[in-house]
Amino acid sequence: MNAAGQWIAFATVARREVARILRIWTQTLLPSAITMTLYFVIFGTLIGSRIGEIVPGVGYIDYIVPGLIMMAVVTNSYGNISSSFFSAKFGHYVEEMLASPMPGWVLLSGYVAGAVLRGFMVAIIVLGISLLFTRIQMHHPWVTLSTILLTSIVFALAGFINALYAKKFDDVALVPTFMLTPLTYLGGVFYSVDMLGSPWRQISHANPILYMVDAFRYGLLDISDIGLGYAYAVMLGFAITLTLVALHLLRRGVGLRS
Amino acid sequence: MTTTPALDVVELTKTYASGVQALKGVSLRVEPGDFFALLGPNGAGKSTLIGILSSLVNPSGGDVHVFGVSVREQRSQAMALLGLVPQEINLNPFEKPLDICINQAGFYGITRAAAMPRAERYLRQLQLWDKAHQTVRSLSGGMKRRLMIARAMMSEPRLLVLDEPTAGVDIEIRRSMWKFISAINRAGTTVILTTHYLEEAEQLCRNIAIIDRGSIIEHSSMKRLLAKLDVETLVLDLAEPAEPVATRLPEIAGIALHAVDALTLEAAVPRGHDLNSLFAALTQAGIVVRSLRNKSNRLEELFVRLVDNGKGAA
Structure with missing residues (x-):
């Protein structure tokens, strides 16, 4: 398959993923809108007004906006690819792609592109909702956009690997429940890691989501606990490692070819 | 080439x-x-x-x-x-x-x-x-x-x-x-x-x-493959007999005949063997044939035989 053919195959997989996201928007886009609205009402307006400022000059509701957007990006990019690819496996229609000339890396890219686009869609939705509660001024647009891009790529790849190993739908639900949710809540969405004492502050630095939230908060609000260089190193490191792992598993046919 | x-x-x-x-x-x-x-x-x-x-x-x-x-x-x-x-x-x-x-x-x-x-x-x-x-x-x-x-x-x-x-x-x-x-x-x-x-x-x-x-x-x-089929099994549907056919089945050279039930016979006929002797013997025995068909299609017969032989060899 030549480069033009690979591009068409990639666009086909990505377009099919976007069509799926839009077809079942009540399952893919609406839940984040409702959940995040509740977060803004409860933690931002009701409780946030009593908390005051975590960082001087930044209200609590402003402080949690980047974290909540990242929380939506993480769960949606992961959930999109893990449920879509596992459904294709479960229903055996993944064979349409496996028995085609499309190389594994094109298949992976198409699915990741779909998950990244869902990540951006929910980021825009949650940002739009946040503007109903507060005024946010984007300080560093490229940092903001690149952080969403890298975060959604990392979690799309993780979701893909989960779907490869999953044998039943329960296996797809386990990781978000027992890993993603705790890591997200402990990733500085609602608080600054500087508020933590030792050893919890040091332990928190082992959490990759902390770096993503911090970089995104820097992009939106120009405040950071960690430093941009570390955050990009972690995001790029995870993205490269997970890409190599996913491609290796695809080459070996793990979970796909008996 | x-x-x-x-x-x-x-x-x-x-x-x-x-x-x-x-x-x-x-x-x-x-x-x-x-x-x-x-x-x-x-x-x-x-x-x-x-x-x-x-x-x-x-x-x-x-x-x-x-x-x-x-x-x-x-x-x-x-x-x-x-x-x-x-x-x-x-x-x-x-x-x-x-x-x-x-x-x-x-x-x-x-x-x-x-x-x-x-x-x-x-x-x-x-x-x-x-x-x-x-x-x-x-x-x-x-x-x-x-x-x-x-x-x-x-x-x-x-x-x-x-x-x-x-x-x-x-x-x-x-x-x-x-x-x-x-x-x-x-x-x-x-x-x-x-x-x-x-x-x-x-x-x-x-x-x-x-x-x-x-x-x-x-x-x-x-x-x-079909040429390898040396015996075909024919199913003969009979008219209502006056007495049970199983007791008066004729002996026919080269053809194995047996009653499936009161109204059905099966005849294993070697390839190339004529059917005239079969019908002549049945007529003589007072057995009236209403219709005739292959038990299975030729490929099916061969397929079953080949697979059965394989089981025997295993």
């Missing part, structure tokens, strides 16, 4: 992680333009073989070449030449037939502009165009099977592999499917078919292989 075979299977082995040895050194050759039957009882290894040649199953040893291209070494190039209609329905229930066909073309690097008229042509030919915009879950089983054929044709493959494509399909739809596939074959596409409807295989296919317990036990032309 030798032509490159459409399919060349060389010493193919497959042992699953469970230890089951599904293929034990299978070698097979299918010529370009052939309509080839791959037959075998359930669990013989047919689907594993098809899984390997469509790259859905990793072989343990050996290789498969599609028009000279190795599935192991050049998977992408080999798959571009092959279309697969699998045994199990593997369609996304929430997608529409037109989208499924166009996406399938996309996986092969075919543009949407080129795919659209192709999808319309195949969906029309398979009487699915009026369902093109309905979701798959609203289609009947027969429609889904035809959609899988349309989907496989989107890349216009040189080799089309059909794994029991008519399973559970009514006779009318089955005939229309065979008409379509025969036309595809006449237009130059090599077709490999597995089916449990042996009369279909006998009518449609020019060459045949029979696989049993992971090994090829027969590989020849249909004509040559």
Whole structure:
């Protein structure tokens, strides 16, 4: 398959993923809108007004906006690819792609592109909702956009690997429940890691989501606990490692070819 | 000058992680333009073989070449030449037939502009165009099977592999499917078919292989194979007899005759043996024959015999 053919195959997989996201928007886009609205009402307006400022000059509701957007990006990019690819496996229609000339890396890219686009869609939705509660001024647009891009790529790849190993739908639900949710809540969405004492502050630095939230908060609000260089190193490191792992598993046919 | 075979299977082995040895050194050759039957009882290894040649199953040893291209070494190039209609329905229930066909073309690097008229042509030919915009879950089983054929044709493959494509399909739809596939074959596409409807295989296919317990036990032309049938079993339906036939069955040289029930006889007649002696002896015994038919079609009789012999040898 030549480069033009690979591009068409990639666009086909990505377009099919976007069509799926839009077809079942009540399952893919609406839940984040409702959940995040509740977060803004409860933690931002009701409780946030009593908390005051975590960082001087930044209200609590402003402080949690980047974290909540990242929380939506993480769960949606992961959930999109893990449920879509596992459904294709479960229903055996993944064979349409496996028995085609499309190389594994094109298949992976198409699915990741779909998950990244869902990540951006929910980021825009949650940002739009946040503007109903507060005024946010984007300080560093490229940092903001690149952080969403890298975060959604990392979690799309993780979701893909989960779907490869999953044998039943329960296996797809386990990781978000027992890993993603705790890591997200402990990733500085609602608080600054500087508020933590030792050893919890040091332990928190082992959490990759902390770096993503911090970089995104820097992009939106120009405040950071960690430093941009570390955050990009972690995001790029995870993205490269997970890409190599996913491609290796695809080459070996793990979970796909008996 | 030798032509490159459409399919060349060389010493193919497959042992699953469970230890089951599904293929034990299978070698097979299918010529370009052939309509080839791959037959075998359930669990013989047919689907594993098809899984390997469509790259859905990793072989343990050996290789498969599609028009000279190795599935192991050049998977992408080999798959571009092959279309697969699998045994199990593997369609996304929430997608529409037109989208499924166009996406399938996309996986092969075919543009949407080129795919659209192709999808319309195949969906029309398979009487699915009026369902093109309905979701798959609203289609009947027969429609889904035809959609899988349309989907496989989107890349216009040189080799089309059909794994029991008519399973559970009514006779009318089955005939229309065979008409379509025969036309595809006449237009130059090599077709490999597995089916449990042996009369279909006998009518449609020019060459045949029979696989049993992971090994090829027969590989020849249909004509040559059918010529091996040395005895045909005929079923005779009788008129209501005055007394039980079993007690007055005549002895006929070369023909083994036995009563199945009060109104049915079976006669095993050697190839080339005339039937006059059979009818003369029955008439003399006062047995009136109302109708006569083959117990099974010729290929079925041979198939059962070959597979049974294999069991005996095992």
